[in-house]
Amino acid sequence: MGTVFLQILNRSLAAGWLIAVILLLRIPMRKAPRWVVCLLWALVAVRLCCPVSIQSGLSVIPDPESFSDAVAQRFSGNGGGAEEDISVTAGSPADPAGGDGAGSAVNGISAGWPAGGEAGVRNAAGQQSGAGILPERWLPAAGIIWAAGVILMLAHAVRGYLGTRAKVRTAVRIRRSVYVSEFVDTPFIFGLFRPRIFIPLCMSEEMQEPVIAHERAHLARRDYLWKLTGYGLLAIYWFHPLCWVAYFFFERDIELACDEMVIRAYDVDQKKRYAEALLACSQGYHTIAACPLAFGESSVKERIRAVMHYKKPAFWVSVTAVAVCAAVCVCFLTDPVKQGEPAGTISQDPGGAGNQGAGGETGAGAQGAAGETGAGAQGVAGTSGAGNRGAGGETGAGADRESGSVSGRREEGSPAGQAEGSADGQAEAGPDAAQMPMGYIREFDGSVLSVDAVEWVTVPGSRAEELGLTEDDAPGGFTVYNPDEQETQIMLSDDCRITILDWQDSYQPREISAEEFEQVLSERGEQNRLIPYEYDLEGGRIVAIREHYVP
Amino acid sequence: METPKIFESEYRFCLILWEHEPIKSAELAKLCNERLGWSRTTTYTVIRRLSERGVVKNEKSIVTSLISKDEVQAAEIDELVAKTFEGSLPAFIAAFTKKRNLSKNEVSEIRQMLDRWEEE
Numbered sequence: 001m002g003t004v005f006l007q008i009l010n011r012s013l014a015a016g017w018l019i020a021v022i023l024l025l026r027i028p029m030r031k032a033p034r035w036v037v038c039l040l041w042a043l044v045a046v047r048l049c050c051p052v053s054i055q056s057g058l059s060v061i062p063d064p065e066s067f068s069d070a071v072a073q074r075f076s077g078n079g080g081g082a083e084e085d086i087s088v089t090a091g092s093p094a095d096p097a098g099g100d101g102a103g104s105a106v107n108g109i110s111a112g113w114p115a116g117g118e119a120g121v122r123n124a125a126g127q128q129s130g131a132g133i134l135p136e137r138w139l140p141a142a143g144i145i146w147a148a149g150v151i152l153m154l155a156h157a158v159r160g161y162l163g164t165r166a167k168v169r170t171a172v173r174i175r176r177s178v179y180v181s182e183f184v185d186t187p188f189i190f191g192l193f194r195p196r197i198f199i200p201l202c203m204s205e206e207m208q209e210p211v212i213a214h215e216r217a218h219l220a221r222r223d224y225l226w227k228l229t230g231y232g233l234l235a236i237y238w239f240h241p242l243c244w245v246a247y248f249f250f251e252r253d254i255e256l257a258c259d260e261m262v263i264r265a266y267d268v269d270q271k272k273r274y275a276e277a278l279l280a281c282s283q284g285y286h287t288i289a290a291c292p293l294a295f296g297e298s299s300v301k302e303r304i305r306a307v308m309h310y311k312k313p314a315f316w317v318s319v320t321a322v323a324v325c326a327a328v329c330v331c332f333l334t335d336p337v338k339q340g341e342p343a344g345t346i347s348q349d350p351g352g353a354g355n356q357g358a359g360g361e362t363g364a365g366a367q368g369a370a371g372e373t374g375a376g377a378q379g380v381a382g383t384s385g386a387g388n389r390g391a392g393g394e395t396g397a398g399a400d401r402e403s404g405s406v407s408g409r410r411e412e413g414s415p416a417g418q419a420e421g422s423a424d425g426q427a428e429a430g431p432d433a434a435q436m437p438m439g440y441i442r443e444f445d446g447s448v449l450s451v452d453a454v455e456w457v458t459v460p461g462s463r464a465e466e467l468g469l470t471e472d473d474a475p476g477g478f479t480v481y482n483p484d485e486q487e488t489q490i491m492l493s494d495d496c497r498i499t500i501l502d503w504q505d506s507y508q509p510r511e512i513s514a515e516e517f518e519q520v521l522s523e524r525g526e527q528n529r530l531i532p533y534e535y536d537l538e539g540g541r542i543v544a545i546r547e548h549y550v551p
Numbered sequence: 552m553e554t555p556k557i558f559e560s561e562y563r564f565c566l567i568l569w570e571h572e573p574i575k576s577a578e579l580a581k582l583c584n585e586r587l588g589w590s591r592t593t594t595y596t597v598i599r600r601l602s603e604r605g606v607v608k609n610e611k612s613i614v615t616s617l618i619s620k621d622e623v624q625a626a627e628i629d630e631l632v633a634k635t636f637e638g639s640l641p642a643f644i645a646a647f648t649k650k651r652n653l654s655k656n657e658v659s660e661i662r663q664m665l666d667r668w669e670e671e
Contacts, residue, residue, distance in 0.1 A: 170560035170597060173588025182559040201559060 002143035012240045015047045019242045021328065023249065032321035033313050034257035039325050041230075041250045048233050146239060153235035164190055168198050177219070178212055187211050195224045203280075210262070210274040217258040227254065252302070259303055263310055275304045438532045438548065442487050446518050449490050449542060454532050455481040456548065476551055480532055493541040500547045507549060517545070554618060554626035555604045562623070563587060564597055568607065569620045576612045 022040045029037055168190060171181035178197045187199040197215040199208065218224065230250055237243040263271055278300055313321075439451035457463050459474035473479050498517045501507040503524070512520065521528055536544040557565065567582055568574070574582075580594040589597075598614060601607045608615050628643075636642040653661070 169593050170558070170564075170589070172560055172563055179588060 002139035002141075005143035005146045006139060008146070008236060009239075011048060012237050012243070015044055015237075016240060016242045018044055018047055018328070019246045023245065025324065025328070026249065026253075029321055029324070031313055032317055034253055034260050036318070036321040036325055037253045038226075038250075038257050040328060041246065041253065042226075043325075043329055044246055045229060045233055048237060149238045150235050153231075153238055157231060157235070171198055175212070178215075187215055189215055189218055189224050192224070192228070195219060206273065207277045207280060210270075210277045213262045214258055214274075217261040218254075221254075221258065221261070223254050223258065227251070255303060256306055259307055260310065263307055264312070271307055271310070275307050278304050278307070436534050437537065438534050439488075440482070440529060440531070441521060441533055444518055444521050446514055447492055449492060449535075449545075450487045451490060451533075451535070452482065452485055452487050455483075456532060457481045480530070480550075490535075490537070491541050492545075493538065493543045496541075496543055496545065498545045501549055509546075554622055555606055557601075557606060557623060560587075561597060561601060561606075564594075564601075565606070565616065565620070565623065568614060568616050573613050573615045576609060576614050579614055 022037075022044065025040065026037060167183045168179065168181050171179035171184070173179050177195075178199065180199050180201055182201045184198050184200045187197065187203075189195050189197055197212060197219070199211060199215075203211065230247055234243055234247050259274075263274055266274065437453065438456055439453045441449060442452055443450035455463075456478065457467060457469060457474070457480070458478050459469055459471055464470075464474070464479075467481060469479060469481070471477075492514060496514060497511060498514065499509050499511050500517070500520060502510045524531075531550060532548045534546045534548055535542045564583060564587070567586060568579065571579070571582065576595065576598060579598070580589075580591045583589040583594040583597075584591065598607060598609055602609050606616065606618050608617050632638060632640055632643050636646070
């Protein structure tokens with residue numbers, strides 16, 4: 001529930017921008033044909049529905065990551081635990097002018113959620129804008145509240161439907177699809193599969209004409225379906241205030257579009273009669289309801305004004321309007337390019353249950369997911385954390401994880417296959433595994449280290465599950481996973497800091513020099529074979545070595 | 552006896568009934584569907600409601616009315632005069648004739664009615 005809500009929340013945030021823009025666009029577009037504006041609202045619906053979005057450099061949506069990181073910083077330290085080194089490299093969101101294709105996808109590093117943290121949401125958390133805003137703890141509760149709201153909205157709709165149905169049961173048919181009923185106050189359309197027009201009893205013949213014409217326009221445009229869809233979306237996104245605003249204006253625009261459709265061919269007299277009918281049926285108070293497409297519903301004044309001042313829009317106006325529509329489409333239906341992915345990548349909706357970091361996806365090949373998580377990855381420097389995954393600024397489209405600008409674990413100059421494989425393997429390690437490079441030391445001549453890469457896996461844990469390790473394999477709750485015996489040569493940097501645990505002194509950490517380390521290693525001899533050492537890499541050299549305690 | 556209240560839609564139903572009674576309920580439902588656009592269930596519901604109110608009778612699925620058209624119309628007038636014309640029938644007539652001119656036939660018909668009434 002919580003994770004579903006998170007997905008919804010994210011989508012709503014992106015859609016929110018779109019809604020805001022459309023609300024602004026409505027003002028200059030008043031002269032444009034209304035159905036174009038209705039199209040824009042349709043875009044909103046698409047945005048809200050679509051779990052898959054295409055990335056493009058023209059996206060105007062502020063990258064949720066940069067947004068959430070700022071917020072995440074406030075929530076850092078939430079849930080206690082790991083020391084967090086938050087380095088937010090704020091790239092700016094893709095250029096609003098829409099021209100800057102490369103954009104600069106943001107590479108924010110979110111506050112590291114505690115390593116042993118809750119499953120589910122705890123994916124590259126920063127990447128979830130929702131997660132940034134919503135501390136994890138609240139998520140299940142928020143999910144339940146959201147679900148309750150949805151149910152309430154649906155119940156309201158059902159109640160309205162049933163009530164209306166009972167009311168109009170005895171309506172008498174006066175024309176094809178047109179019924180009259182004494183229980184009806186204002187003309188409206190009711191019915192899903194066979195929608196019918198219902199009008200109140202005391203309406204003179206004169207008034208009936210425009211009213212029926214208007215309602216027939218609704219039927220022709222299938223407005224009853226769109227309105228229902230809109231309400232359905234509103235039921236899901238009820239928590240987002242802009243969605244209510246959008247629905248309100250959406251209803252209005254539908255009515256206006258219908259008016260336009262009807263009076264397109266009217267002369268002044270007919271228009272007057274239409275306006276009079278509008279006035280007579282005006283209800284005054286606008287209610288948000290799923291069913292009735294009431295004639296006198298929304299903003300009668302605006303509609304009367306529109307009717308009386310209607311002028312067929314010039315051709316170029318219509319064209320411009322459609323062009324604007326298309327532009328909005330591109331800018332808002334696409335997501336900003338995320339780091340590590342070329343523009344045009346179709347990315348799955350981020351988040352959702354079980355999207356455990358990159359753990360869920362496999363291998364370095366999954367640029368998609370990896371790219372996503374890379375961006376917001378756990379850059380928890382300090383004690384835990386896979387060094388600095390993807391730290392540093394990225395340059396948007398086409399940026400490659402392999403690029404030199406990415407500092408961190410990438411072992412430059414190391415043989416491509418194995419080390420990378422294992423490094424990637426470590427990259428994918430689940431939340432409960434130590435994330436930094438680790439290995440057995442095979443040889444050390446004072447400046448070059450020969451390492452056999454390994455992985456520290458706690459059992460039980462997700463990584464253990466992945467590897468198929470059970471508690472039998474891991475007495476004591478852990479095991480060192482060594483998939484192969486291949487050795488890698490890595491040079492030490494000049495200022496490398498080496499920390500060992502003094503075996504003679506109850507394993508107290510002690511910092512020593514490279515020469516001393518050489519000596520210690522030869523002293524330890526065979527016993528050292530199975531001692532894993534963590535190391536930090538920078539620019540292809542080891543800058544720190546830490547002996548890992550083995551109980 | 553107080554004439555029970557009849558809604559507009561029910562009145563139209565009654566019009567059909569008065570025209571065709573006594574009539575089998577199934578046939579009545581068919582007629583209502585043709586003339587009013589009602590579904591069968593709606594017709595049956597209306598029959599039930601009206602029989603509860605004592606307006607129609609439904610025995611062995613044959614429907615007959617318990618109140619005649621005249622009675623209902625009279626009751627309607629009563630209500631109209633009472634509400635809109637504050638109980639004054641002449642006022643009602645005056646208002647009626649203001650908008651419409653009575654034809655010769657109608658005038659003589661009314662005169663006959665008045666005469667008959669005076670005799671009673």
